[in-house]
Every structure is written in structure tokens, then in C-alpha cells.
Amino acid sequence: MKNLKFIILLFCCFITFGFQESNIDKTEPKPEQIRELLARAESSIDMMEFDKAQEQLNKSLDYAKQIDHKPYVALTSGILARMFQVRHEYDKAITELERAISIQREAEDEAGLAYSYVLYSKILNSKGDYDRALKYLDLAKKYYESEGDLEQLGLVSLNKAVLYLNNEETKDRALSELKNAEIYLENSENTYELSRLHYFLARAFEHEGNYEKAENSALKSLELAKEGNYTGMTMYSYGLLSGIAEKRRDLAGSLNYLQKMNEVREYVFNINKEALLTEANDRKGVDALKSTLDELTVQNAEQEKTLKVNKLTTILSVALITILSLLTLSLYKNNNLRARANELLQKKNSELILAKENAEKASLAKAQFLTTITHELRTPLYAVTGLTHLLLEESPTESQKEHLNSLKFSGEYLLSLINNILDLNKLEANKVEIVKTDFDLEKRMSDVLIALKNSADERNTKIHFDFDQNIPKNLVGDPLKISQILINLLGNSIKFTEDGDIWISVKQVRRKEKMVSLFFEIKDNGEGIGKEKQKAIFENFTQGSTQINRKFGGTGLGLSIVKNLLSLLNSEIELESELGKGSKFTFELNFESHEADTKDTTVAPIKIDEKPISNxxxxxxxxxxxxxxxxxxxxxxxxxxxxxxxxxxxxxxxxxxxxxxxxxxxxxxxxxxxxxxxxxxxxxxxxxxxxxxxxxxxxxxxxxxxxxxxxxxxxxxxxxxxxxxxxxxxxxxxxxxxxxxxx
Structure with missing residues (x-):
């Protein structure tokens, strides 16, 4: 009876333990735990404790997946790639790093991408691909400059110097980059990277033949490596000191440093050997436990014979073993299913990465094709427009003049089409950048109105301009983008307004310290747009209707360009329109101003008429x-x-x-x-x-x-x-x- 109670108690403990374990597993990890694990993994890699680093990375990856934290999933792969790079397993490193970069691009994790780019450059440097390595460093540098991160800029300069030192053609440029890195890392507490900095300074001085400075820098690298217990850097520093001593004819010193380097190398070997022994001891512990359990089983059997345990005890024992067997089988199947699912996910992920790369290549090919074909189109188009101009000045007959004017119009229309397609191509390829400069908005808008006056006169349309005189004279923004937006919107209004009026106004709506918010409105009493078409007209190659396209022509790209440019400037276009009664386009833009809030509002009147050019x-x-x-x-x-x-x-x-x-x-x-x-x-x-x-x-x-x-x-x-x-x-x-x- 006592034995029966023992088995029931054992069964309850097993269920309770399983329940508690289940509850523990369900506890959601926190980002701080993952960040701490990743930092410890990097430190373990610096110390060449790869088994410990692998364990920490596996745990951090599991935690990151549990809370679906994609940046940390990617960073785990990136740090794993760094471990493979340190171990010279470059193909494995590249596989992990490409996986990390793919996730970081999808999550728009710019900080993670910059980290991956620096690491990619190290791998490419190790493989001798110096040009690509330099390009990845420049990508990382661009991000760190935008963030003002001096320490990371120092690491970029340090890794550039390593590139230069490894390439015979650029070795002389290394010392300059190392000096830059020394300035950036002046206040850094990252002893590992400081150790690397002094190591490569020593190599640069050694290359120049300045062995005294080389030795001082190598000793500083050794000191920092020992302080941080960085086994690899300690070994490399001893090796460098040995080489410097040999070049200084100090053969005894060279031999001494060489022996110390070999001692560290043997220590690294012993670390790996101890890891294997630990694994073997763990295996022996399992065998011992099994043996102990066997002995207990024998004792229990003898005790059962002695105490003549009843039939119910046997049934419960069999039931317990059956339950444990079923649980084990279930876990085994679940692990197999998870492994297959992971394998399938990795395969699909690789296919998606390949598809994304192919799409990017196709987009790049399209952009390059448009750029090339534009030049080829502009050259013969110049002959068409130039010869038309010459013929128009040679007193043609009225019928000839009519044909030549048609030819001139066709040439200008074709040029406008080419320019619009190119503008749209640059916007879609994200090649358009915001350029901030001081400019006079009132003068800029006046220039736009002057440029469009002839087109308005041909349509017998009047343009009315209202500019709020409280707007500061000098604003900071991108005047070229502003002009492009206004030219497209006003050109659109002129095209669809005949014998009518167009009103353009700019009002100051907010002003706080140096920031000024302006409200732009372009209104006409032209054709107007139906409600059902108002959203579609901002899409590429779309106009209000087929009839409008036949009547007025055009490609339907102008408003799409406006929408994309305003999105680039963190704004949106609003439209109010009624068919047959005209349209009103409005948007709001923010600018900086260096002027005080109070200013003289008296300005000269805007003159739209331009004086004729004298030749x-x-x-x-x-x-x-x-x-x-x-x-x-x-x-x-x-x-x-x-x-x-x-x-x-x-x-x-x-x-x-x-x-x-x-x-x-x-x-x-x-x-x-x-x-x-x-x-x-x-x-x-x-x-x-x-x-x-x-x-x-x-x-x-x-x-x-x-x-x-x-x-x-x-x-x-x-x-x-x-x-x-x-x-x-x-x-x-x-x-x-x-x-x-x-x-």
C-alpha cells in the first residue's frame, strides 16, 4: 500500500512539474533580456568562447521569435555571421548575413543594416574583394553621419584602414584613416575596438618603417586585449610584436613574444578540447544516472516481491510508463514537424530573397534603359526643333508656317513626355533627394508665373496671384521641388481652362520659432473633374476620362508627379472639384526661416510680364x-x-x-x-x-x-x-x- 501511495505521488509530481514548466515556457521574454543576451554573445566571440556564444545566440533567437521582434531576429543572425567570420567560415557567415540584411530591409531597420554593412565589408575584405567591401562601408558611413554617431564613424574609418592595409596598392592611405578613427574613438569605452585600433596603427607604422611607434602601438593593443581578456587580439598582438622585434634585430625579444603567442594559441586549443571533455563528461553523467536508475529498479522489484504489491500497482505503473511514452513520442513528432517547417521557411525565404533581388535588378535595368534612351531621343529631337525654328525664321508661306507650327508643337509635346517619364522614373527609383537651401518663395513663384504666361495667354486665361506679405522673405527648403509642383499644377489648370481664370494663393497658417507652415491653393473655373475620377487622376497615366484625353491630350503624369513630390516633402494634395465648374488643389508645406517674427511687409508688386530679350x-x-x-x-x-x-x-x-x-x-x-x-x-x-x-x-x-x-x-x-x-x-x-x- 505504501508503494501505491509513492507511485501516485510520483505521478502527481510529474503532472505538477509539467504544468509549471508549461507556465514558465509561456512567460513572454522582454526585449531587454534579448539585448543583454546579444551583448554577452558578442563579448563571448571577442574572447573566442564560441560554444558559449552559440548557446547565447540560440536563446536570444528563440526569445526574439516568441515576441516576433524582427530587428533582434536579424541582429542574432548578424552576430552569428560575425562568429563565423572570426572562425574564417566565410560562406556560412555570408549566408547568415544575407538573411539578416533581408529581414532588416523588410523591417526598415536602418541601424541594423548599418551594422550588417560593416560586418559584410569585413567578410569581403577577408575574401579579397576590396572594392565591394569599401562600398558597404560607405553605405554604413552615410547612415552614421546622418545620426551623428561618432563612435560608429570611428569604426568605419578603422575598417577602411584595415582594407587599405590588406591591399598593396592602397597601404599608404591606411594611416590617414587610422588617425581619423583615433579622433572619433577618443572617448570610446569599447576596449576591444580600441585594441584593434592600436594593433592596426602598429601595422601601419611598421609598413612605414617607424618601428618605435609600431612597438608602442602594439604594446598598447596587447595591454587592452589582456584587460578585456580578448584571446584573439592577445595572440595577434604577440605575433605582431615578434615581427617588429625581429625587424629591429632584437632576436631574443622576437623569440620571447613568439613563445607567448604560441602559449595563447595552445590555450585557445585547450578551450575547445575542454568543451569536448565537458560534453563527454555530461554523457558519462547520463550513463551513471541510467545505471543508478537500473539499480533502483532492481531494488524496487525485489521489494515488490518481498511486499507482494497488488495488481493495481502494476496497472498504475504501466499507465505511467504509457503516458510518458506517449509524451515522448509527441515531443519527437513535434520536433520533426518543427524542423521540417523551419527547413521549408528557409527555402521560401531564400526564394523570396532571390525574387526581390531579381526585381531590384529589373528596376535598375529599367532606370538605366530610360536614362540611355533619353539621350538617344533628345539628340534627333534637337534636330527637329532646331530646324523648325530656322525654317520659321526664313519667311515661309502661310500653309508652310501652319505645318511648321504643328511640327514645333509636336516636338515640344514629345520633349514634355520624355521629361515627365524621367521624373516619374526617378521618383519610383527613390533617386530624388531633398536639397535644403535659402530661397525667396515670392520670387520663385513669380518666375513660374512668367514661364507659364504665354501658355495662359494662348488659352485666353487670366492668372491671379495672391501672396501673404507676412511670409518671411527668406525660407529654407527645396525650391526646385516647389517649382516643379507649381508648374505641374498650374500647367494642368491652364490646359483645362479656356477663356477663364486661375487663382493661386499662398497663406501663412502657423509660425512657431523658426518653423513656418504655408497653405497653397490653386483654383480654376475650367472643365472640372467628376467625383468618381478624383482619386484616380493622381495615378500614373490616368486622366479624368477618355473624352478628356482626346480633347486635351497629355500623358496623365503631371498630377502623379505632384503627389509623389509632396509625399517626399511630408505633405498631401487635396482636391475639390465639380464637373463643369472647375477644380481647387490645396496642400500645406513646412519651411524653416531665420528671420524674426516681425518684419516690414512692404514689397514691390509682382510683375508677371517679362521684358523682351535683346539679342x-x-x-x-x-x-x-x-x-x-x-x-x-x-x-x-x-x-x-x-x-x-x-x-x-x-x-x-x-x-x-x-x-x-x-x-x-x-x-x-x-x-x-x-x-x-x-x-x-x-x-x-x-x-x-x-x-x-x-x-x-x-x-x-x-x-x-x-x-x-x-x-x-x-x-x-x-x-x-x-x-x-x-x-x-x-x-x-x-x-x-x-x-x-x-x-
Whole structure:
């Protein structure tokens, strides 16, 4: 009977233990626990305690999955990749790191991505792929600069220096990067990275032949490595000191350091050996426990014989064993199912990564194709528009004039289509960046209205402009994006408003310290848009209806571009419209202002009418046209000579340099893409001996929003081909007048 009570008690304890274990397993881990585990894992890797690091990483991964914390799941894979990298298992490291990067991109974890990029560069450095390694470091550097993280910038500089040291062609650049790292890490408490810094400083000094400084830096690295118990760095520092001592003819010292390095190496080997022995001892402990249980079973059997346990005891024992067997079988099946599920998930994840990479490659190919085809389209289009302009000035008959005007309109329409597709392509590819600069919003809007006045006059439409005079004169923002938004919205209103009015107004709605919020409104009394179409018109290649498309033409890209640009500026476009009664577009933008709240609100009235450009200043001026395309040469030359310009032509950049050296020119029109040296290279050479002559880039190249490269290389201005003759003459006259003033 006593034995029966013992078995029942054992059974209850088993169930209670299982219940408690179940409750413990259900306790949700906290992010702080995962963060602590990951930090300990990194420390274990630094000390080359890989078994301990693996255990900590497994636990942190399990916790991160339980709370579905994707950044920590990715970071666990990243730190595991670092362990493989330290152990020189590079293929495993790359597999884990690519998994981490995929998750971080999906979760938009920029901090995690920066960490992974630095680690990827280390792996690529170890594999000898220095160029790709440098690119990943630059990606990480861009993020840390935006965050102002000096310590991480120091680690980027340190890893760049390691790259340079490993490459024979760039070794001389390493010391400069190490000095930068030393400045950034001046206040760092990361002893492991400081140990690495002094180690590679020693290598750089050794390369330069400064063995005294090399030895001091190596000793500092050794001191920090011993302080932090960083086994690997201790071993490497001893090895470096041995090499330096040998080069200083200190053979005894070299041998001493070499022996110490071997002692540390043997210690690392013993760590691994002890881990194996521990595993073996654990196995022996299990065997011993089994033996003990066998003995107890025998004793219990003898006791059962002695006490003649009744039949019920046997039944309960069998029931208990059956339950335990079923639980074991269930756990085994669950583990198998989990393993298969994990394998399937990994396979699907790999397929998704591959599909994502293919999609990114396709998107990049599309962007490159559009950029290339644009240049190829602009070059013949320049011939069409240029020849049309020349023919219109040669007194054509009325019927010829009508045809030529139609041809001119078609050319301008085609150019507008190309520009819209390119703008949309840049927005979709996330290649558009916000550029903040000081600008006068009132003047910027006045310029937009002047540019669109002719189009409004052709539609017999009046534009009314209302600008709140409480708005600060100088704002900080992106004037180019503002102009692009207004041109598209006003152009849209002009297209759909004939014999009507357009009102554009800007009001200040809030102002707090340096921040100013402005409310923009563009309203017309034109065609209007039906309720059912108002959302769709902001999509690509969409207009109000097929009838509107046939009547007014257009691609339906303008409003899509506006929506994307405003989204980039953290704003949204609102539309109120009624078919046949007009439309109203509104949006709000925030700007910075360095002006005080009170200011003089008296300003000069806005003049929309632009004074006609006088071309008399061009008479008898010497202009050099640098162009390899014979048709473009002829067109540009004829347009200039009609205004009494003395024109000379150079077929390529080399000829242009020679002609500028031997002749006097008042201005140069320079193409960019030419055989031999490019227009940019030719301009750089010309600026070496003539810094005054105006040089304008006359090119069919698609220009990005950032034109700094042209200006930094010596160009005064850029005229994209094909151009409007008014803009062409305006820019030439502007620089000729400025040159006369300075002379």
C-alpha cells in the first residue's frame, strides 16, 4: 500500500512539474533580456568562447521569435555571421548575413543594416574583394553621419584602414584613416575596438618603417586585449610584436613574444578540447544516472516481491510508463514537424530573397534603359526643333508656317513626355533627394508665373496671384521641388481652362520659432473633374476620362508627379472639384526661416510680364561651338549666325582646347559626350589657363536635380537640348553682358 501511495505521488509530481514548466515556457521574454543576451554573445566571440556564444545566440533567437521582434531576429543572425567570420567560415557567415540584411530591409531597420554593412565589408575584405567591401562601408558611413554617431564613424574609418592595409596598392592611405578613427574613438569605452585600433596603427607604422611607434602601438593593443581578456587580439598582438622585434634585430625579444603567442594559441586549443571533455563528461553523467536508475529498479522489484504489491500497482505503473511514452513520442513528432517547417521557411525565404533581388535588378535595368534612351531621343529631337525654328525664321508661306507650327508643337509635346517619364522614373527609383537651401518663395513663384504666361495667354486665361506679405522673405527648403509642383499644377489648370481664370494663393497658417507652415491653393473655373475620377487622376497615366484625353491630350503624369513630390516633402494634395465648374488643389508645406517674427511687409508688386530679350549684344561676338554631331553643329551655328555672331566649330574636346589656346572667344558652348575626351574633361583643361571665359554646357544628357558636378568642374551654366530659343538666347546674352561689364 505504501508503494501505491509513492507511485501516485510520483505521478502527481510529474503532472505538477509539467504544468509549471508549461507556465514558465509561456512567460513572454522582454526585449531587454534579448539585448543583454546579444551583448554577452558578442563579448563571448571577442574572447573566442564560441560554444558559449552559440548557446547565447540560440536563446536570444528563440526569445526574439516568441515576441516576433524582427530587428533582434536579424541582429542574432548578424552576430552569428560575425562568429563565423572570426572562425574564417566565410560562406556560412555570408549566408547568415544575407538573411539578416533581408529581414532588416523588410523591417526598415536602418541601424541594423548599418551594422550588417560593416560586418559584410569585413567578410569581403577577408575574401579579397576590396572594392565591394569599401562600398558597404560607405553605405554604413552615410547612415552614421546622418545620426551623428561618432563612435560608429570611428569604426568605419578603422575598417577602411584595415582594407587599405590588406591591399598593396592602397597601404599608404591606411594611416590617414587610422588617425581619423583615433579622433572619433577618443572617448570610446569599447576596449576591444580600441585594441584593434592600436594593433592596426602598429601595422601601419611598421609598413612605414617607424618601428618605435609600431612597438608602442602594439604594446598598447596587447595591454587592452589582456584587460578585456580578448584571446584573439592577445595572440595577434604577440605575433605582431615578434615581427617588429625581429625587424629591429632584437632576436631574443622576437623569440620571447613568439613563445607567448604560441602559449595563447595552445590555450585557445585547450578551450575547445575542454568543451569536448565537458560534453563527454555530461554523457558519462547520463550513463551513471541510467545505471543508478537500473539499480533502483532492481531494488524496487525485489521489494515488490518481498511486499507482494497488488495488481493495481502494476496497472498504475504501466499507465505511467504509457503516458510518458506517449509524451515522448509527441515531443519527437513535434520536433520533426518543427524542423521540417523551419527547413521549408528557409527555402521560401531564400526564394523570396532571390525574387526581390531579381526585381531590384529589373528596376535598375529599367532606370538605366530610360536614362540611355533619353539621350538617344533628345539628340534627333534637337534636330527637329532646331530646324523648325530656322525654317520659321526664313519667311515661309502661310500653309508652310501652319505645318511648321504643328511640327514645333509636336516636338515640344514629345520633349514634355520624355521629361515627365524621367521624373516619374526617378521618383519610383527613390533617386530624388531633398536639397535644403535659402530661397525667396515670392520670387520663385513669380518666375513660374512668367514661364507659364504665354501658355495662359494662348488659352485666353487670366492668372491671379495672391501672396501673404507676412511670409518671411527668406525660407529654407527645396525650391526646385516647389517649382516643379507649381508648374505641374498650374500647367494642368491652364490646359483645362479656356477663356477663364486661375487663382493661386499662398497663406501663412502657423509660425512657431523658426518653423513656418504655408497653405497653397490653386483654383480654376475650367472643365472640372467628376467625383468618381478624383482619386484616380493622381495615378500614373490616368486622366479624368477618355473624352478628356482626346480633347486635351497629355500623358496623365503631371498630377502623379505632384503627389509623389509632396509625399517626399511630408505633405498631401487635396482636391475639390465639380464637373463643369472647375477644380481647387490645396496642400500645406513646412519651411524653416531665420528671420524674426516681425518684419516690414512692404514689397514691390509682382510683375508677371517679362521684358523682351535683346539679342543686339551678340553682334560680332566670337562664340566657339564644341559638338561632334554634324547636324547639331549646323543647327547651332545657323541659329547664332542669324544674330550676327562670328561662330567657330570644334569637333571634339581636344580641338576645342587647342582653339581656345590660340584664339579669342567671348563664350563657349560645350557638348558633354564626345569622342576622345569629354566636355567636362575639356572644360577642366581650359580652366587651367583661362578662368574668365563663360562656358555653357549645351547637352542632351539627362540632368539630375543636383548639378554641382557641372559647376564644380568649371561650367557657368547648363542648357539641356532640345531647348527653347528664348532660353538659349537669354542665357547667352546674360553671360555676354556680364563679361562686358567685368572687362
Amino acid at each position: 543686339e549684344i551678340m553682334e560680332d561676338k566670337h562664340i566657339l561651338v564644341v559638338e561632334d554631331n554634324k547636324i547639331n553643329q549646323m543647327i547651332t551655328r545657323k541659329i547664332l549666325e542669324k544674330n550676327k555672331v562670328i561662330c567657330d566649330v570644334a569637333d571634339n574636346g581636344s580641338i576645342a582646347i587647342e582653339k581656345v589656346q590660340n584664339n579669342h572667344f567671348d563664350l563657349i558652348l560645350m557638348d558633354i559626350h564626345m569622342p576622345g575626351i569629354s566636355g567636362i574633361e575639356a572644360t577642366i583643361e581650359i580652366r587651367k589657363f583661362d578662368s574668365e571665359i563663360p562656358i555653357i554646357a549645351l547637352t542632351a544628357v539627362t540632368l539630375d536635380d543636383n548639378l554641382d558636378e557641372f559647376y564644380l568642374n568649371g561650367f557657368n551654366d547648363i542648357i539641356p537640348k532640345p531647348y527653347k530659343t528664348e532660353e538659349f538666347f537669354h542665357k547667352i546674352n546674360k553671360y555676354l553682358a556680364a563679361r562686358e561689364t567685368t572687362v
